[in-house]
Amino acid sequence: MEAQVLHLFQVLWGPWWDPIWRVFAPFWPLVWNLVKIVCIVAPVMLSLAYLTLAERKVIGYMQVRIGPNRVGYYGLLQPIADGVKLLFKEIILPTAANKFLFLLAPVLVLAPALAAWAVMPFDLDLILADVDAGLLYILAMTSIGVYGVIIAGWASNSKYAFLGSLRSAAQIVSYEIAMVFALVGVLMCANSLNLGKIVLAQHGGLLNWYWLPLFPLFVVYFISAVAETNRSPFDVAEGESEIVAGFHVEYSGMAFAVFFLAEYSNMILVSTLAAVMFLGGWLSPVTWLPDGFPWLFMKVAGLLFLMLWFRATFPRYRYDQIMRLGWKVFIPVTLVWIVLIGGLMQTPLAYLLHAGVPA
Amino acid sequence: MLIFSDYVFYTLAAILLFAGLRVITARNPVHAALYLVLAFFTGAGIWLLLEAEFLALALIMVYVGAVMVLFLFVVMMLDINLDKLREGFWDYAPLAGLVGALMAVEMTGIVGVKHFGLSHVNTPALHAADYSNTAELGRLLYTDYVLPFELAAVVLLVAIIAAIALALRRRKDNKYIDPAAQVRVKRADRIRMVSMPADVELPDMPEGEPT
Numbered sequence: 001m002e003a004q005v006l007h008l009f010q011v012l013w014g015p016w017w018d019p020i021w022r023v024f025a026p027f028w029p030l031v032w033n034l035v036k037i038v039c040i041v042a043p044v045m046l047s048l049a050y051l052t053l054a055e056r057k058v059i060g061y062m063q064v065r066i067g068p069n070r071v072g073y074y075g076l077l078q079p080i081a082d083g084v085k086l087l088f089k090e091i092i093l094p095t096a097a098n099k100f101l102f103l104l105a106p107v108l109v110l111a112p113a114l115a116a117w118a119v120m121p122f123d124l125d126l127i128l129a130d131v132d133a134g135l136l137y138i139l140a141m142t143s144i145g146v147y148g149v150i151i152a153g154w155a156s157n158s159k160y161a162f163l164g165s166l167r168s169a170a171q172i173v174s175y176e177i178a179m180v181f182a183l184v185g186v187l188m189c190a191n192s193l194n195l196g197k198i199v200l201a202q203h204g205g206l207l208n209w210y211w212l213p214l215f216p217l218f219v220v221y222f223i224s225a226v227a228e229t230n231r232s233p234f235d236v237a238e239g240e241s242e243i244v245a246g247f248h249v250e251y252s253g254m255a256f257a258v259f260f261l262a263e264y265s266n267m268i269l270v271s272t273l274a275a276v277m278f279l280g281g282w283l284s285p286v287t288w289l290p291d292g293f294p295w296l297f298m299k300v301a302g303l304l305f306l307m308l309w310f311r312a313t314f315p316r317y318r319y320d321q322i323m324r325l326g327w328k329v330f331i332p333v334t335l336v337w338i339v340l341i342g343g344l345m346q347t348p349l350a351y352l353l354h355a356g357v358p359a
Numbered sequence: 360m361l362i363f364s365d366y367v368f369y370t371l372a373a374i375l376l377f378a379g380l381r382v383i384t385a386r387n388p389v390h391a392a393l394y395l396v397l398a399f400f401t402g403a404g405i406w407l408l409l410e411a412e413f414l415a416l417a418l419i420m421v422y423v424g425a426v427m428v429l430f431l432f433v434v435m436m437l438d439i440n441l442d443k444l445r446e447g448f449w450d451y452a453p454l455a456g457l458v459g460a461l462m463a464v465e466m467t468g469i470v471g472v473k474h475f476g477l478s479h480v481n482t483p484a485l486h487a488a489d490y491s492n493t494a495e496l497g498r499l500l501y502t503d504y505v506l507p508f509e510l511a512a513v514v515l516l517v518a519i520i521a522a523i524a525l526a527l528r529r530r531k532d533n534k535y536i537d538p539a540a541q542v543r544v545k546r547a548d549r550i551r552m553v554s555m556p557a558d559v560e561l562p563d564m565p566e567g568e569p570t
Contacts, residue, residue, distance in 0.1 A: 132491045136416040143424025
């Protein structure tokens with residue numbers, strides 16, 4: 001692919017190609033990677049726009065309403081209308097706010113959420129960067145997202161925003177531990193930090209995926225993921241009834257919208273990660289059907305539907321109960337299961353965990 | 360000729376130097392902490408160039424993702440009076456300058472070209488694409504260095520427990536929430552059924568009379 005594009009340029013530019021290439025050559029990897037990044041980010045952006053519509057529709061039907069249905073057929077153009085509206089709204093800067101950090105915060109929330117996609121395997125060869133420590137990279141990237149929340153709360157110079165950001169940051173940092181421990185179980189079984197190898201270690205159909213031997217870790221991971229993304233029922237960061245709207249109370253217009261983009265982008269990211277780690281990624285659930293990207297898409301869509309379902313169903317957790325669940329329930333559960341896996345791997349029963357280097 | 364990774368290195372190095380400088384010159388402590396975050400992040404980038412991907416990602420996860428978040432918490436919630444903090448800056452400046460200069464001299468003596476130049480330190484061997492830095496590190500940690508590693512782990516555990524023990528203060532006059540009691544609660548504990556006779560309509564009052 002890369003060579004063909006270069007050849008096309010060479011033919012197009014003719015004799016001018018050589019001098020241009022001499023100057024341009026060091027930057028070619030940058031340009032080529034940028035093209036690939038756009039090929040990943042554009043679909044992610046599109047799907048998160050339609051995730052907002054799906055959320056409104058799903059919750060609407062669950063509450064016996066219709067949801068958005070005026071813009072386009074079945075409200076299909078609603079996300080675009082929302083986007084245009086938010087783009088044209090004024091961004092109000094509070095006078096006492098720290099302007100630079102105030103505007104930097106939304107970027108700091110969105111950028112890591114998008115950067116983490118770099119190592120996500122969509123298919124056997126469909127991956128931007130086949131990094132060996134891919135899982136570590138994703139964890140590192142998602143741990144940066146909390147800065148945007150803290151900075152947004154502090155830079156707004158508002159008590160509600162600051163309280164919201166402290167609550168949110170404490171929650172994200174706490175649940176990250178349980179989430180990482182849940183993933184440690186998977187990488188122990190798969191013997192690899194490479195996401196592609198983790199998927200390949202689960203080959204062989206529905207019953208070979210890690211959700212079955214690591215079921216407690218799967219449950220802990222998914223609930224922690226909901227808490228990590230500040231989604232209901234763990235959305236105390238923006239608990240409207242308690243602290244107005246949390247850390248983004250002072251934001252308006254597109255700056256506000258970027259926080260929402262980041263939230264939905266994170267939702268898709270953690271769902272994809274759950275699908276890759278526990279549900280076999282792009283592998284098909286039965287051996288007689290071919291593997292491929294559509295399977296990953298369906299798994300992620302199913303997990304996202306669960307998140308929307310949670311939001312429509314559960315009342316908001318009390319803050320001290322959130323902390324108790326994270327520290328006193330989830331972390332011990334994951335620790336016990338990790339020790340169990342470690343012990344089981346030394347016995348003849350290790351085959352139950354599909355442990356070992358994938359074929 | 361400069362190759363792509365050279366451009367990356369010089370860009371990262373420039374950002375790292377700038378961030379490090381701003382950590383000590385920024386007036387606002389929150390800004391200083393954020394510049395420190397930037398410095399960690401850029402340092403991790405340079406480690407990545409050295410093929411130390413595990414260290415780089417661990418640096419981001421541990422220092423950027425956890426330690427600095429708590430640090431920022433503290434700095435943001437402290438009521439720091441900058442003018443008071445800067446009082447006597449010029450009195451201490453000569454001493455601080457002397458210490459700084461000494462440190463600079465020592466550092467150049469050790470890491471200068473004479474001992475650390477290209478002729479003394481070979482470029483790290485390039486590994487094949489399938490070489491796993493993480494797996495190699497894990498193998499070393501759990502074989503050759505297993506005792507020091509476990510010792511460090513135990514020391515850390517002791518430190519954690521000691522910190523909790525020092526900070527934990529049970530007060531008798533505080534109300535504690537007992538989640539087990541909350542879960543066990545039954546309907547009968549909270550609701551008292553009272554049998555009340557239905558309202559009986561009062562006999563008609565004569566009109567106009569104050570009640």
